[in-house]
Amino acid sequence: MTTVAQSPAASASGSYVTSQKTIRSWLLATDHKRIGVMYFVATSLALALGGLFALLLRIEHLTPGPTIVTALTYNRLFTLHGVTMVWLFMIPSIPAAFGNFLLPIQIGANEVAFPRLNLLSFWIYVVGAAVVLGAMWLGALDTGWTFYAPYSAQSPSAVVPTLIGIFIVGWSTILTGINFIVTTHTMRARGVDWMRLPLFTWALYGTSIIQVLATPVLGLSLLVVMCDHAFSWGLFDPTRGGDPVLYQHLFWFYSHPAVYIMILPAMGVVSEIVSTFAHKNPFSYEAIVYSTLGIAFVGFLTWGHHMFVAGMSSFDAGAFGVLSMLVAIFSAIKVYSWVATLFRGSIVMATPLLYVFGFLLLFMFGGMTGVAVATMSLDVHWHDTYFVVAHFHFVMVGGTLTAWLAALHYWFPKVTGKMYSERLGTLGFALVFGGFFATFVPQFLLGNGGMPRRYYNYPARFQTLHVASTLGSWVLAAGMLLTLGYLSLALVRGRGAGGNPWNSRCFEWRTQSPPSEKNFDGEPQLSLGAYDYTTPWRTVQRTQ
Amino acid sequence: MNPERPPNAPPLSTLVLTGVLLLALAGASYGLSFLTLGAYALPVALAIAVCKALILLFVFMEFGKLSTSAKLAAGAALLMLLLLVGLMLADVATRVRPPLPPPTVS
């Protein structure tokens, strides 16, 4: 507490952006902040591409019969939409982009544990993504992002190149997971012990556990499908003793924890933003932390609820059903804590908080329909219909994408040192939220009516709902484009944002924005708690 | 030839002895495989394999001296492995298989 806290104006050494200017210094940077920004650009491109595929799918569904593409192209488009969104955007977007940038700062360190490994995992991601998208020229694949055996072994499309790409991207997730766990364990600054860590760091820690433990099993199932397709080894071919349901076990052992890889960081972002804009300590810090770890571990027990009607035994179905209910309770605890944090707070309405309220409503819908789908007799009717499509889009787009937009607006001043315009932000939110609702609520009704998934031609009676959903998707796309517009505008001509525009107590707001190369000049002053709003910010600055 | 040993370093002799012990266990397992143990053949072989694995883990990989976080990592991996094998086996074991199509009574 000796020196006055270095005021968060730009310090002498400039920021991580200005310290080196050449392209090469960016592409080969081992500074976790630069790698984070590069990840952000790469994953945003993937989001744009995945979104384009989604728009094409929706336009195709304007009429029951063929509209703009043939069946062959449609089947490859929905697979590409799935693969691009899952592996190239949802999984790396918040952990790798925002996680890389903020984790070291939030624990008071100046770098991740293995900086060169961090750069290596970025380039592995880029190579993997290039291979996946390169496979499009060879005709991509039409098995859906689940590659179920035995069709994935017989499909005439370019299965092997795409799977090689995903296998490579998988290793990038594992290496990032290892990097984050070791950083959180060994690099925390003095005084930052486990129960004083920011909640976003806890979310990244839980996500990294899942990344390290689940992704290898995906790697193996991809290897098996590649061998089945290329050399017809028939590991799941029943005439040679195999059993296709076993592939589904292997695939979903990874893929259900993978959806928690996608949602946990989003929950971390929401915990941060709710606490900052309510200007209050989280309702129960311990409940949120233990729920994060609960989701990370119990998430591994529930994969069977994807296979209730797949020919699995009734006993196993029952076991997976009850375990799925167990993991749902942790999400419920988090929702209660977020809403309770608002109690007796001093709430400031801004775009990040708007997106968080959007997240809350959509995630509650998505989560509760998830519990409904895990109720086994209902799943028999809903499985593989548009009800399930609507459910996971509510949790993925309504959850992770909305939280990604919230994080983008919340840390935009910290990353770029510039401020975006609130009015355009609110308009962007309205378009995104309204467009989302109009796109996916009709899909719940489609699912109820029995409209199966992955259908190129659909029965005519579903047309009105499909048209409504397509119109909604256009509004959602407009909202995303508007957000891209005003954020790029703010990047160029936004007014300067100080070190702590939101008046937050969390550790990343105690440095300048954009932060200097070494994050903290001198010893980081983190004695005041990350969520201690009992003393006003002015007195905090004077006494630190 | 052996300057004073740095702290907590296992003496070379224990390492060699452990190697010999592992070979002995492998030999035992190999020998047992010739006896016709029938249903017990696999459990016995796996039990010996587990012993070898534990020895390897604690002596050669110095599992005992690891930080608690590394131990947690290894424990979590083992837990997930047993979970995957266990629940997959549970599914295969409890399947109700309808009888082969009954021949139509002539």
Next chain:
Amino acid sequence: MLEIFRTIFGLPPGASSFADGVDLLHLFVITITLLGVFVITLFTLVFVIRFRKRPEDDSTPRVRANGKREALMTFGTLALFLLWWVLGYRQFLVMRRRSEPADTVYVTAKQWMWKFSHSQGQIENDVLTLPVNRPVELIMISRDVIHSLYVPAMRVKQDVLPGRYVTFWFKPVRTGKYPIYCAEYCGIEHSNMIGQVRVLTDEEYRNWLNDAARARPLASVGREAAVKHACLSCHTVDGQKHLGPTWSGLYGSDVTLANGDHVLANAAYLTESMMDPASRIVAGYSPIMPTYLGSLDPAETAAIVEYIRSLQDAPLHPTVPLPEPQALPVANSPARSDMDVRP
């Protein structure tokens, strides 16, 4: 009340005995969900308005979560979830375990069509004709990839796996025509693999049965299946010895096996030697017959057995043109494996 709920939420009419129970649970779950979402949203709005930032305050009290209320809400929600699991699992088990005797229909799913074979021998493509108020059990297998028989109106769905028989049952309670969809992606024509369940009254069903029976005797269906599965490339029907024993006069005869035993060639022996040929080898023949488990569906099995029975007193001169005997499997061109690699 259920009808209103079905129209609002776009649910198809309930045509099976399960439908009402499933829709009631659906109604219960959805109302609780909407209620919960509404209450939490209300709380959020009230808090946002009540505790919005006033200019003078820049700090907020540290509110400690009192454990009791938090535990109550947590375990209350968990209890609700577990209640849904209990209700859901009970209904699921009723769907999985048939409790009353039912007619059997064998279903074969093939890339992009459904084939229904009734136990009385009728074979229908893409249309399943059923009597109302009589439970039916579908024993299903796929000839290539995983399909999924989904009848929304009956609220039933079951993946059809290649190589293994899976069963499910339902009891239609309303007559009418209900669509069948394939719910598991199975290739380019996945969205055209649509069938129809036709539920008729008892009297209509009986008329349909009689017309269908006269249409085609089982033996001729069997002969057609035998040609299709290349049985006749090893077995002759006119008494000549070939790669496999002849079928003429086989049914009901006494067969001497390689190990010296004697067995009566009845329907059980014939079916078993189709499914598991290696178990009993006829004297003087080598064990080269591949298993037909998974590629021959039961209706065809029954039809072939019927065809063999019809050859009991067949005339000795060849009525069926004998196809060229297949070349003996040369050492490195495995005859069997290419038959099997691409079923």
Next chain:
Amino acid sequence: MSGQAHASHFESGARQADATLLGMWLFLASELLLFGGLFALYAAGRFENPSAFRQGVALAAKTVGSLNTGILLVSSSTVAVSVEFLRRDQRHASVICLLTTVLLGAAFLALKFSEYAEHFKAGIRPGGAGPFFATHATPGLALFWTLYFFSTGLHAVHVSIGLLLLGSTAWRVSQGAITSARLYSLQNVALYWHLIDLIWVFLWPLYYLA
């Protein structure tokens, strides 16, 4: 990292050693689960086709497999001994042990490929191809052999990667790039080799003994 005590962002060498060791153990966890899927497939396959798997095991080249087990166990001991030598700063002895480990690993691979050649000659090929399966038509047998080729093949790939790592580490130890101060670099490679041995310890009984 040319030999300076520790990378700048770590406070002390011990902290960095601790961190790299934790990172390595996390990587071992992911490798274990990579093979975990194959063990799960074996367990489910064996449960569904018990007699076919026993028949497959009876046909496996038990002597060659057991010899390989012995080789890997000895190589584990030699790499552990080499770590201890380096801990005592006896670089020369450590390099010799590393090179013996590399030789043993190469011997393992040689035996493994000779075994594969043996199976191919006998007409056993992955995927149930090969004349052997024309006469032995039980379906589970094809699954057993495909799983055998897949698991031991993936393991052989890991052994080859291990050989490259051991070779490059032996070179860096002999050049003094890795000293007792940065022992964790050698320890990580040793841990990787021990994991390869650990996985073979379980592959051996499943595919050769029982």
